[in-house]
Amino acid sequence: MTTTAAGTSMSTVDASRRSVGVEETEEGIRAATRRARRRHAARMWLGRILLPIILIGGWQVSTATGVVDKFFYGQPSMIWQALVSLFTNGTAFGSIWFNLAVTLKEAVFGFLLGTVGGIIFGLLLGQNRLLSDICSPYIKALNSVPRIILGSIFVVAFGLGTFPKVLLAAVLVFFIVFFNAFQGVREVNQDLVANVRVLGASPLQVARHVTIPSALTWIIASLHTAFGFAIIGALVGEVLGSQAGIGLIIVQAQGHFDPNTVFAAMILMAVITLVAESLLSILEKRVLSWRPPSRTEAQAI
Structure with a gap:
């Protein structure tokens, strides 16, 4: 009895030691992971700071020494002066805030119009094979038309106001969102769709609970690129003709x-685009909060 009790006690002690060893190993792994993340973040921010310093500094030195002609390529210090002048003295067409508001309004309206149209047509054609086959050659033909030609047509047809810029921005956004929504619907797990239909779900319920959530990742991903193209559409429209x-x-x-x-x-438009990109990233995290983390996201946890 005494020998058995001693053996049991020693087994318990060994098990406790192994448990403590496993916990210490796991804690060591987590600490090493945190240190690796901090080193990566430090190197990333160092690279982000050094890259513009090197590029802008080299640009400034090359133009100041005459290696590069600042008459044609500008100079960082003079660009900063021009930026300050835009905000302090305004432009011949009103204050810089007014002109920013005009361009931003055109881009946002075009972005919304193109996004809604792209999602609707992408979902419809993605779920209907016959409709997709009928419309496919015409969509490809429209997508092949140079956008600057469409911009000229819109300016001639609708004048120099806001509407032709909104249309041009919407066209640029539409095809990006449409193709992503279309492909997102095609990538839906058909076994899941079949199971839901067996359970008695209507086509609307299938679209609401299966198709759209599955395609949402593709759609949201396209918005990051789409807003930049909305800005491009608004600017090209204004270059072609505006007030x-x-x-x-x-x-x-x-x-x-x-x-x-x-x-x-x-630079002004780049800053606006970066702010919009940040807002879209916040929207993506909120809308897709139900989605399991990707491999990259899981590694960062």
Whole structure:
């Protein structure tokens, strides 16, 4: 009895030691993972800071020493002066805030119109093989038309107001969202669809509970690219003909051989696009909160 009790006690002690060893190993792995993440973040931010310093600094030095002609390519210090002048002195077409609002309104309306149209047509054609086969050659033909030609047609047909810029931005956004929505529907697990139909789900219920949630990842992913194209559509429309907007400022600066103002306007639109990208990322996390983390996201946890 005494020998048995001693053996049981030693087994318990060994088990406890192994448990403590496993816990220490797991804690060590987690600590090493945290250190690796911190090192990666430090290197990432260091690279992000050094890259523009090297590029802008090299640009400034090359133009200051005459290696690159600043008359044609601008100069970072003069671009900063042009940016400050836009906000302090305004433009010939009103304040910079007014022109930013005009361009942003055109881009946002075009983005919304193109997104809604792309999602609707993508879902319809993705679920209907016959309709997809009928419309496929016409959609491909429309997608092959150069957008600048469409912009010229819109300006001629609808004038210099907001509507032709919204249309051009919507066309650029539409095809990006449409093809992603279409492919997202085609990638839905058909076994899952069949099981839901066996349970008595109507076509509307299948679309609501299976097709749309499955395609949502594709659709949201396309929006990141789509907003940038909405900005491009609005700017191209303004370059072709407008009464206000950042595109008109760029055209005027081009006519005056002023590359610094052109670059300053480009910086403004880049900042707006980055802000919109951040907002879309927040939207993606909220809308797709039900989705399991991807491999990259899981590694970051």
